Amino acid sequence: MSDDMFKRGLVTPFEIESTALARTVKLGIYLPDSYSALKEHAVIIAFDGQDFSQLGQLHRQYEELNDQLTASIIIFVHYPDIETRSQEYHPDSPHKTKMIAFVTSELEDFVATHFRVSDKRLLMGDSLAASIALSLSLNDERFNEAALFSPMITAAITQELAALKHPVKYVQLVGKEEKAFKLMSGATADFLTPNRAFHAALTARGIEHEYRELAGGHTWRTWKPEIASILLYFLGE
Template sequence: MDTKYLTRTIKKETLTSSHLGESKEIHVYLPPDYDESVSYPLLILHDGPDYLNLGRIATQANQLLSQNEMVPVVMAFVPVDKKKRTAQYSPTGEFHEAHKLMIVEELLPLMQERYSVDTATDKLVIGGSSLGGTVSLHIALEYPEICNRVLSQSGAFLEQTVQDLSRVYSLQFLEIYQSIGLSETAIETHMGTLDLVARNREVHQLLLEKRAHVAYHKEEGDHTWGFWQRELPRALKFFFPTN
């Protein structure tokens, strides 16, 4: 492997959010040979530090790039205070609307100003695992003209998500990568015990009925970073193919 793929280039940006009333340290991954004269697709990830450290996504992306299995992409990793996570990520959370506005009105402009990114709807992907996948889908439902490509790993979809999907006439605009581990039938959360296999099946059926473009993967796995890390390369190749 070319040695340039062995180094991870991670920058740091401070985002002071007026919507949330707090500051977040955003980590930004730049691909090898990053060039300001080139516009790169942008991937925004919730639970950002976990994707970096537990998902090993920067290392995995570099490996895929070295094998010409994906195109170069810039990634923004959004942290969250775990004590505020449900309030910001859950569609019934107190700061859910403020969080979505932070992404759309504060983070996106920051990334456009500081980095050479293409945030057209066919280039921007927003994603996460568990509730991070849930909030990513809700951003796309509320702001389809800004984001319509979603990465959801083991989405912790709630009844509110089902209701919101049911109200939409058509989801033909939506492209979503949806994965679930077959052992995720009794997941303990702040919102009680959830059968995420059944709920993801229900959401998947709704997405198909509304004519969304869905890449749906169910396989052996549980609600852990071991599972999410293992299947990340497939998600990256889905959104950022070389052909």
């Protein structure tokens, strides 16, 4: 293991050449000030990494709770453009399997090579990034915990849940104003109703999860205040 190139207390930019995605993947690697190769760390993987680092300030919120949390590192996974994000994250896209393969194989190999980590993985995502986090958790038992900020839920997700054979654990959040969110395409989408239905399906299956409907819409103003409680829920000691 070699972590010398990554600074403690900062997000270090890093790139991986991905065979699965046939492109360069830009990452942000956060090691807490207390990081030590002498002890194992959990791994938080945040899709839409730019937003989680800049808008959600995930690493800063982790720092504030550091003494209450399981020691962790954070991997911010950035997307290059809106079109690629949709292709790799959308629950109905055939390309999402390539993103899943990248995380479960290539990113895992990178993490295991460079850092002292435990088996604990926590996925995070907002909107479509929450959808890929959810699909990943439903398809691979090693990545079975996820914080879902207003995921797009489609029939593909429902089918993956129906086929689920391993335990999972979620925090699922959605804004009460998300009945008609305007997409980047100009169309509108109802995030609230499908999220309510997915929550009901999780409850019917007896799956451990917290579900909250928040005052607000499909924005980081709604999601950011929830990050601290999410970290404590999954990583609190």
